[in-house]
Amino acid sequence: FLSAHASSDSFLKCLSGSVPSQLLFTQSSQSFASVLASSVRNPRFLTPGTVRPLCIVTATNASHVQAAVVCGRAHGVRLRVRSGGHDYEGLSYRAARADAPPFAVVDLARLRSVRVTRGSPATAWVDSGAQLGELYYAIGKVSDRLAFPGGLCPTVGVGGHFSGGGFGMLLRRHGLAADQVVDALLVDAQGRLLDRNAMGQDVFWAIRGGGGGGSFGIVLSWRVNLVAVPPKVTVFAVKKTVQEGAIDVVAKWQEVAPTLPDDLLVRVIAQGQDANFQALYLGSCDALLPVMRSRLPELGVDRTQCKEMTWLQSVPFIYLGSGATVEDILKRNLPGDNRFSKATSDYVRQAISRNVWADIFRTWLAKPNAGLMILEPYGGKIAGVSDSETPFPHRSGVLYNIQYMNFWGSAGEEAGRTGWVRDVLAFMAPHVSKNPRAAYVNYRDLDLGQNVVVGGGAGGNVTSFEAGRVWGEKYYKGNFRRLAMAKAQIDPSDYFRSEQSIPPIGNQL
Numbered sequence: 258f259l260s261a262h263a264s265s266d267s268f269l270k271c272l273s274g275s276v277p278s279q280l281l282f283t284q285s286s287q288s289f290a291s292v293l294a295s296s297v298r299n300p301r302f303l304t305p306g307t308v309r310p311l312c313i314v315t316a317t318n319a320s321h322v323q324a325a326v327v328c329g330r331a332h333g334v335r336l337r338v339r340s341g342g343h344d345y346e347g348l349s350y351r352a353a354r355a356d357a358p359p360f361a362v363v364d365l366a367r368l369r370s371v372r373v374t375r376g377s378p379a380t381a382w383v384d385s386g387a388q389l390g391e392l393y394y395a396i397g398k399v400s401d402r403l404a405f406p407g408g409l410c411p412t413v414g415v416g417g418h419f420s421g422g423g424f425g426m427l428l429r430r431h432g433l434a435a436d437q438v439v440d441a442l443l444v445d446a447q448g449r450l451l452d453r454n455a456m457g458q459d460v461f462w463a464i465r466g467g468g469g470g471g472s473f474g475i476v477l478s479w480r481v482n483l484v485a486v487p488p489k490v491t492v493f494a495v496k497k498t499v500q501e502g503a504i505d506v507v508a509k510w511q512e513v514a515p516t517l518p519d520d521l522l523v524r525v526i527a528q529g530q531d532a533n534f535q536a537l538y539l540g541s542c543d544a545l546l547p548v549m550r551s552r553l554p555e556l557g558v559d560r561t562q563c564k565e566m567t568w569l570q571s572v573p574f575i576y577l578g579s580g581a582t583v584e585d586i587l588k589r590n591l592p593g594d595n596r597f598s599k600a601t602s603d604y605v606r607q608a609i610s611r612n613v614w615a616d617i618f619r620t621w622l623a624k625p626n627a628g629l630m631i632l633e634p635y636g637g638k639i640a641g642v643s644d645s646e647t648p649f650p651h652r653s654g655v656l657y658n659i660q661y662m663n664f665w666g667s668a669g670e671e672a673g674r675t676g677w678v679r680d681v682l683a684f685m686a687p688h689v690s691k692n693p694r695a696a697y698v699n700y701r702d703l704d705l706g707q708n709v710v711v712g713g714g715a716g717g718n719v720t721s722f723e724a725g726r727v728w729g730e731k732y733y734k735g736n737f738r739r740l741a742m743a744k745a746q747i748d749p750s751d752y753f754r755s756e757q758s759i760p761p762i763g764n765q766l
């Protein structure tokens with residue numbers, strides 16, 4: 258590599274032949290800081306000590322992205338790609354290590370169109386820079402019988418979300434966002450623009466869940482199948498405090514929720530001394546109530562708590578609360594989007610005992626620095642697909658996913674708040690999945706491991722597959738090796754690299 262300064266100058270000169278200057282922001286540009294911050298969701302990675310890009314390319318078409326790759330390769334500048342900027346570790350716009358090689362950010366926020374086509378099945382082309390809320394809104398406006406099974410937060414970017422799998426309230430009926438991808442446009446490490454056929458089946462398999470961390474190239478656009486929903490769905494939100502029996506209900510929920518009818522998902526947010534149960538049912542309140550009464554009567558769901566609405570209306574209702582409108586999901590910033598945060602995850606395959614849940618509520622969630630735990634039940638469609646169908650391997654046998662999160666308001670609280678996440682993760686070890694202890698890549702946690710680069714010298718350097726297994730098998734289990742083989746096919750010199758990118762296998766074994 259050239260020195261950082263030389264790289265920057267020659268890289269920018271090269272780029273200026275193909276990308277209009279108003280789309281390029283160097284560190285000396287007046288608006289560099291605001292463009293960088295535009296989709297940073299975690300102020301932990303917006304401090305003076307953060308390792309920043311040399312420049313940001315705000316691409317408006319494929320040729321800008323291709324030019325960034327070609328110029329980056331030629332002038333020793335690596336690329337990071339940012340769609341919605343929600344990466345929990347900020348890997349789409351910062352490097353974790355101070356000695357990281359120089360890099361630029363390709364920001365896709367201006368590539369955000371959604372084109373829905375009715376038909377059988379109905380489909381949509383969605384650009385990576387679109388937010389989930391924009392995708393859902395475009396679909397819901399075409400038909401109240403169509404939907405898409407992605408995450409809950411409307412400002413999450415399609416690019417990163419699909420790259421890591423993506424799940425939300427429809428997961429039990431329709432599986433992951435990545436399960437619905439039928440085509441994609443990828444700019445590879447040679448700057449070629451490839452569709453599904455041109456990238457080949459191994460790479461197409463890899464980008465649908467194994468692409469987080471920017472490993473195989475830059476996906477510009479995705480073609481997805483849309484899914485059928487009834488014109489009215491039912492939602493409820495019911496809170497139980499520990500005094501009202503939350504511990505017993507959560508303990509029972511663990512075995513009930515993954516075996517409910519596929520049309521029903523009941524998730525739990527455990528925070529403080531409360532367990533908040535949120536549900537989406539693809540049917541009427543009349544049909545839901547007998548199911549809840551027979552399967553989880555302890556929750557005491559009654560008619561006053563059931564609300565019928567369109568699927569599109571359910572999105573803001575569940576994420577933002579009852580006062581929110583469908584237009585709110587089009588906003589670029591929502592309450593809570595800009596908080597200091599730390600998260601990590603676990604998978605549960607055997608129900609955790611009531612005593613442990615009592616400890617979680619009475620000890621861990623009662624601490625002054627405590628965060629929260631989000632429990633997402635699996636089963637249904639997500640479990641009906643084999644572990645090797647896509648890179649996402651957490652399917653059959655998983656009862657639920659746990660996300661541990663903590664938020665805080667100022668830098669001084671960081672040690673205590675992140676400490677809670679790490680301590681509760683250590684406490685949970687005996688009670689969750691083992692060999693490997695599995696985790697969800699979209700809830701990225703660099704504490705699970707980081708890449709090590711080996712080789713060096715004239716032969717180039719590549720990320721170590723063996724070292725990568727430490728974190729990679731937690732996210733991908735046996736699929737990690739196959740991902741590394743796909744990486745070797747499409748990017749053997751390991752140009753697209755980050756702290757948790759897939760290493761190429763083959764040229765180092």
Ligand code: FDA
Pocket residue numbers: 298337338339340341342343344345347348349365385407408409410412413414415416417418420421422423424425468469470471472474475476477594699700
């Ligand atoms: P960002 O742009 O930061 O990218 C994330 C990663 O993907 C980076 O490594 C980046 O380089 C890479 N990448 C991005 N665009 C790419 C592209 N076009 N081509 C190749 N690589 C690309 N998840 C979930 O499954 N269900 C949920 O309900 C939620 N809810 C949720 C709420 C909130 C508030 C947050 C912060 C996060 C979630 N998530 C989630 C997690 C979310 O799915 C995850 O953080 C996604 O990777 C975010 O995608 P973005 O495009 O926004 O991130």
